[in-house]
Amino acid sequence: MDITRHNSKAWDKKVERGSNYTKPVSSEIIEQSKLGQWEITVTKEKAVPRNWFPESIDGLHILCLASGGGQQGPILAAAGADVTVLGISMKQLEQDEMVAKREGLNLKTVHGDMSDLSMFEENYFDMVIHPVSNLFVNEIRPVWNEVSRVLRDKGILIAGFANPLLWIFDDEQERKGILDVKYSVPSSTLDHLSEEKIEEYINANETIEYAHTLEDQVQGQIDAGFVITGFYEDDFGGTRIIDNYIKTFIATRAVKVKM
Template sequence: MDSANQNSKAWDKKVEDGSRYTQAVSREMIAKSKSGEWEITVTTEKAVPRDWFPKTLSGLKVLCLASGGGQQGPILAAAGAEVTVTDISEKQLQQDEMVANRDGLTLNTVQGDMSDLSDFEDQYFDMVVNPVLNLFVNDVRTVWNEIARVLKDKGVLIAGFTNPLLWIFDDEQEREGILDVQHSIPSCTLDYLPEDNIADYIHSDQTIEYAHTLEDQMQGQIDAGFAITGFYEDDFGGSRILDKYIKTFIATRAVKYTIS
């Protein structure tokens, strides 16, 4: 199964449907960002702490990875960074381009898979911002390794990802208030479906998602050459029953160190 192509089409459809994570930021938010009053999210609700960023973003080369939708990239560009946004969805990138044209911002967009950053030179970026989207790739360790390659020494990675406990419950029942443990970790969306339902699922242009272990998420960063220097958790803002019991999203700040 070509999950990259499937997820590209699925996210294009999400843009057409107006999904939350495809809605571009407003003119007002860009104006505030230009004046120094800015924030971004890489999880669901909480803003990334400002002290995870340098005091000034002016001239900072930032890769917003799998981060289309006209959200993080335009805000960081308005705050002074030299931003490149890459995403698997062409229509998500069009949201960033729309905001840039609307508000006079300079940013670069590149369509591509977060598992393959061969469009970018080694040690080019000062910072990589990666929201909760590595659930759309099978091998998350490849993503961490690619990020490490394109980051400069002492470059910063700010990443969001899911707590794997989110995946062990049947999603439809959880949304109805029933916590029924059904799935193992690691696993994939298609593993949860009866075999005769898989073709219909794919043809309906829905995303294929992967539940990664915490070891691959955390130790995977460390093995790629990162030291984790910041951590927080997030949830659905009280809209899901799981919020009563545990935070289901994680954000980390990590610094790349090149060992000679």
């Protein structure tokens, strides 16, 4: 099946259902961003440190990669950046377009797959912002390679992704408050389901997710020509039992360096 097409439809449904990841920022947040008082997240709770950004992002070309929903992109545009938001969900991109129109922001949207950035020139962007989203593609090294290609030398990649430990537990048991190690990594949502359950899952328009190794997440960036210069961890804000034991989100700051 076409995973990208399926996940595109699934995210369209999330917009219709009002998922938190699809809710655009308010006019108040945009006004504060225009005054220089802004922050974004690429994980769940913790804001990206401001010192991960240049002192001023005014005029910088920033790609918000797989980042639709009217959140990161409009904030950065309000802070003065020339922002392009790429995503697979048209309804998510419409959230960005709505905020841009509402607030008069310099923001463009592109409907596309994070693994294929061929519509962009090499060495064009100054920064790429990539919140937790590469769990929706089977192979993530092509994503890092494409990001490296479109970033200029010394360009900055800020990425959020899930710790693979998040996927080793039985979901039904976790909802009961029990952490039962059951699955291996790498794997996908569909690997653990019967044919009958797979059909039900797909028909329910749920996203298909992939558990990637930390080697592909971190060494994958390094192999693509990046030097990791920042790192922090985050969690679900105490809403899941696993938060009591370990952080399950990771954010990295990486700089493209010609070797």
